[in-house]
Amino acid sequence: MPSIIILILLSALHLAWAVPAQKRAVNPTVVIPKPEATVGGSMGPNNIDTFNRIFFALPPAGPLRLKPPQPIKTSQGTIQATSVAKSYPQFLLSTDEKDVPSSVISKLFNILMFQEIINSGEDCLTLDVRRPSKIKADAKLPVVVWIFGGGFEQGATKRYDGSNFVTNSVELDMPVVFVTMNHRLGGFGFLPGTEILKDGTGVVDHRFALQWVAENIAVSGGDPSKVDFWYHHELRQHCACKFSRRHKRQAIYDTVVKSAGCSGVSDTLACLCELDYTKFLNAANSVPGIMGYNSVAESYLPRPDGTVLTASLEQLVIQGKYASVPFIIGGQEDEGTIFAIYQNNVTTTEHIVDYLQSLYVFDPLRQQITDFVATYRNIQEDGSPFRTGSLYNWYPQYKRLAAILGDLSFTLIRRAFLDYAQKAKPDVPS
Known part of the structure; x- marks a missing residue:
């Protein structure tokens, strides 16, 4: 019996030697x-x-x-x-x-x-x-x-x-x-x-x-x-200072x-x-920070400095002062939702007008802002996140304000940028 055990062990040892050892992965340098x-x-x-x-x-x-x-x-x-x-x-x-x-x-x-x-x-x-x-x-x-x-x-x-x-x-x-x-x-x-x-x-x-x-x-x-x-987000943020009033x-x-x-x-x-x-x-x-009441009326943005950015991004695009390379710009439909969660005291149409006038737009007539806000229907089924019915309206006017901030900060900037680029360099795919 002991001899049989020894033979089995020797056989196992032989097999172990016969199987090539796996190479350890060499860390890259x-x-x-x-x-x-x-x-x-x-x-x-x-x-x-x-x-x-x-x-x-x-x-x-x-x-x-x-x-x-x-x-x-x-x-x-x-x-x-x-x-x-x-x-x-x-x-x-x-x-x-x-x-x-x-x-x-x-x-x-x-x-x-x-x-x-x-x-x-x-x-x-x-x-x-x-x-x-x-x-x-x-x-x-x-x-x-x-x-x-x-x-x-x-x-x-x-x-x-x-x-x-x-x-x-x-x-x-x-x-x-x-x-x-x-x-x-x-x-x-x-x-x-x-x-x-x-x-x-x-x-x-x-x-x-x-x-x-x-x-x-x-x-x-x-x-x-x-x-x-x-x-x-960089495009939107480079351009966003155009809409910020107070900061x-x-x-x-x-x-x-x-x-x-x-x-x-x-x-x-x-x-x-x-x-x-x-x-x-x-x-x-x-x-004020972006994750707060002032939201996308941000304190910290790249601004024209005369050296690195010789003008605002939209002006540089209008003037064709950018690399002539193809580009793609997209967006998330409900991006405005995260930036509207801190304004729970904005509960009426008048509050939205006050909010936009105080933070986002340069010296407009109040009636212009009122007319702009009126283009967004004041019903829970509308607004962002879109196609969600009456769900997710965390406070009165939340979904409406989320749609407005999403359009101002993302949709408008994207469409304007593409329009400027097409006029400045029509031969560059965009």
Whole structure:
């Protein structure tokens, strides 16, 4: 009997030796030229190479806060691009003392411990890259660059992993490389005012990231001459300042300065840069935010600065001052619903007229606004979300206001942009 057991064990051992050992997947590595670095990633599900948290500029903190992004000029050595990238500080709710519940909750969100829990901070000018595994460095795949939406106040690359997108592209036999970027948000990236206007920090972040793609994506198998830019909400937000009335750029800056305790100093911008992180975050979030009563009459938007944006987006399009490349613009039908949930005191037609006149339109005749609102029927079955009957009307006028805000902020902008573009460059498909 013992001899039989020994024979069985020897046979099993022989079989174990006979079966070739499975090769362990080798984590992907690329060597980028600018700034020079060896970047180690990981292989995710479905044979997708993942590279996270690749810095494309120096962290804009301390003396670099509120300044244009600065290039990384020294070699970065070996980078383990495997951890989840930090998000930029989020403008979740306003700390404005006039809105007591919102301000208390917002200050809790802004404390250092909570920001660490949601993994946010100022050292986040980073890119994430996804590509099919085992592609050759000279594959020259098309590149999709994704810039998230969020009203220039919220959003992060970790919300848009891109792996499934790349997997689908491979299954369709049209593989792509996917890149998404973090950029500064809210008062950190789009603080207005004459003291800071020329810097256009948030928009320059985008350009720095795109420059990184142009200089480095080839070593990841991408083709820098075949880059598609995908924006979520950005068109609407670039144009939205045209409709905002009350939030003048200097008034926003002055509010932030006052909240920060910097009003009495000669160089208010330097004072803001010297604040500790939490204090500046509370000050930056002391103005009305997109997730609040003022809604899409936003405080923080890209505005013409004479350097990066030489004019408003609509004027640049009208003048034909944009790249002559085909583009597609779409929209979500019920986008206005999320931006109308905070105005529960708007319960009559007169209230809607008051609301629009106070926040959204430049010096119109009241009768013009009244006539405009009258084009939206005052019945529960209408309004956004559309085709839902009497459902989801969270307060009187909610669905009506949601339809109006959706049209003003998305449908109108999209249609106007397409109309301008067709006239400016009729030979460019759009």
